[in-house]
Amino acid sequence: MTVPNRTLMAVFCQQLGVTEPALKLLLGILAGYPLALIHRLYLYKKSEKLQCVFFTLAGLAIGFWNFGWGIFHCFFSVVFTYFVISLLKASALSVGIVFISTFSYLLTGYILTSSETYDITWTMPYCILVLRLIGVAFDAYDGTYASGISSNKTALKQVPTLLQMLGHSFFPSGFLVGPQFSMAQFLDFSNGKFNSKGSDGKELPPDSLMASLFRFGQGLLYLSIFQMLSFYVSDDLLISDDFAQMCIFKKLILMGLWGRYTLYKYISCWLLTEGACIMFGLSYNKNDKGEVKWDAVTNINLSIFENCTEFNHYIQSFNLNTNQWVAKYIYKRLKFLGNKYVSQASVLLFLAVWHGLHSGYYLTFLHEFIVIFVERDVKSFVKSNPTLEQRLRNPIVNIIVIVLLRLYTFIFIGWALLPFVFLQYPRYLTAFANCNYAGIFVHYLWPVAYGPLLKFLFKFVSTDDVKDR
Incomplete structure (x- = not known):
């Protein structure tokens, strides 16, 4: 028996008990892993321009599959930002224009697309993009006028090219749900500064596979816990009459479980995304001892998060990239x-x-x-x-x-x-x-x-x- 006017994806989502946009988003996040392998096998020593083309096309493809033509709101904003920064020579005026225009566009998108619940529409990657574009505008200004506010690690000595802007903005493991990372970090990565060296001195892909798989495993673990908690708590439960009739102690415990259930949804997505970024090699970092750590785009500190004794610990451990930005x-x-x-x-x-x-x-x-x-x-x-x-x-x-x-x-x-x-x-x-x-x-x-x-x-x-x- 055929199912009229329904896609195979819609039928599959009904069987899993998830919405089609949510499943597409998850698959879009997971697509970062095969794309990272392609990059490691064929592109890591290639020119920066070729890599940026790959990142741009891959990101746009994932975005189009998730949001249709809405992803081109993001594309047009990147192009607009590039011309503003270039024509106004990374001045304070260019920062102001980029800040106001991208933020106004985001708010207009919220007005046109929002409903009574959280919506997975083009405004989701666009809100990530807004911070990224504003950051580039500030970093270009800091590098040009030596404001001294931004870290020297992120200040840009020259305005990025349009292709660099597109590759940075549509990096396939960074534009859907984050993480935020600076243009300087992206340029160092695409120029091969994070690649490894073999014993014979030959250049090799970043030595990050094990760190990537470890983060991927953590992401799957938290995604599994999220799914298990969904059998006991849900959004509808807390506003139901049945919940209202429970004793206060049971309510408080269920409210706490629901809080974990809600946060684990974000944490699992961030961990899976970070794992793909590590596999690419983007998350290269060194600690004070000079040891290589693949934590430059970490968005959640699980140790602090799972051992909170005050709410400030949540702030210190959760959505780190946005907080740092x-x-x-x-x-x-x-x-x-x-x-x-x-x-x-x-x-x-x-x-x-x-x-x-x-x-x-x-x-x-x-x-x-x-x-x-x-x-x-x-x-x-x-x-x-x-x-x-x-x-x-x-x-x-x-x-x-x-x-x-x-x-x-x-x-x-x-x-x-x-x-x-x-x-x-x-x-x-x-x-x-x-x-x-x-x-x-x-x-x-x-x-x-x-x-x-x-x-x-x-x-x-x-x-x-x-x-x-």
């Missing part, structure tokens, strides 16, 4: 404001707008600002009270505190992600209510209730007993 091109360039909190708030607003126009994004980054403020205030409060600090150093108490903090970060990352996932206020307000407004009680009441009360009480606690001990 924002620190370099936004935060450091706002020093003239003279206030780190204003700079941090500006960065978070930038990130919220970059993600989209749904109110959930803005509430998520507002929540991040509040949580980081609260955690800093709590740590400052503890350090200012020798009695409390002394008791927390007790080995048994310290173990209990670490367990509680691990549980705290596990549970409340789920709360923090509710507006980011549900996007529109009727949906995330329902999720808030179903979760008994737990995050509001834990974080938002500290500045107005718990904090002032504890600080007042500890004024009457003598520290003399600590000295006697």
Whole structure:
């Protein structure tokens, strides 16, 4: 029996229980591995121009398969950016034009394509591209005018060619979901600076296969865990009537599991993408000891992420490339404001707008600002009270505190992600209510209730007993 008006891909997706755009995206990410092998076998010693042609055509092909003609929004923006930087000679004006034009185009795309849920459309690779193009504009300006703000490793002494811009922008293992990497890193890679040398002095492909396969294995592991968690938690569960009737403790555990389920989706994609970048050789890096490390495009630090005891650990471990990009091109360039909190708030607003126009994004980054403020205030409060600090150093108490903090970060990352996932206020307000407004009680009441009360009480606690001990 034939299935009318349905593609084989659509039928296959129905059997797997995934959407067609999601499966195409995953296959597009995995396509980086055979493309990396082709590059290693036939192109790694070829001219930079030939490699850039390969990267451009491969990236455009993957993009066209995923997004159709929409991928050419990205193509036109790359060409436009090139001409702006070239004609205006990498000036401050060119940076401003690239920044405003690409960001405005992205917001227009959000307006025209967004729905009530997260959409896999051409705006997804375009939002990655926006940062890449703005970064190139800044780096060209820094190299030309020696601003001293950007790292010397990324400043460009001359404006890249159009072919270099296209190869950098459509690098097949970097344009779908990231990672971000500088034009300088890309040029060093395509010029063979990361290639290996054999015992006979002969040039060989980058010695990165084992590191690539290790990251690929981690990606498959996290993808498998994500799939297993989908049997127990889902987006629909948290806004269901059944979830609302559960006891608070079960809700909190499921909210934490749902948070992991949500983050593992991103982590698995980043790990798989990074593995392909390592196989290409793009992720070449050296540590302080001169040892080669294939971690230049790492987007997730699993060790820190899986051992979080505070929310700042999530920031330090998650979406590293974007965080580094924002620190370099936004935060450091706002020093003239003279206030780190204003700079941090500006960065978070930038990130919220970059993600989209749904109110959930803005509430998520507002929540991040509040949580980081609260955690800093709590740590400052503890350090200012020798009695409390002394008791927390007790080995048994310290173990209990670490367990509680691990549980705290596990549970409340789920709360923090509710507006980011549900996007529109009727949906995330329902999720808030179903979760008994737990995050509001834990974080938002500290500045107005718990904090002032504890600080007042500890004024009457003598520290003399600590000295006697």
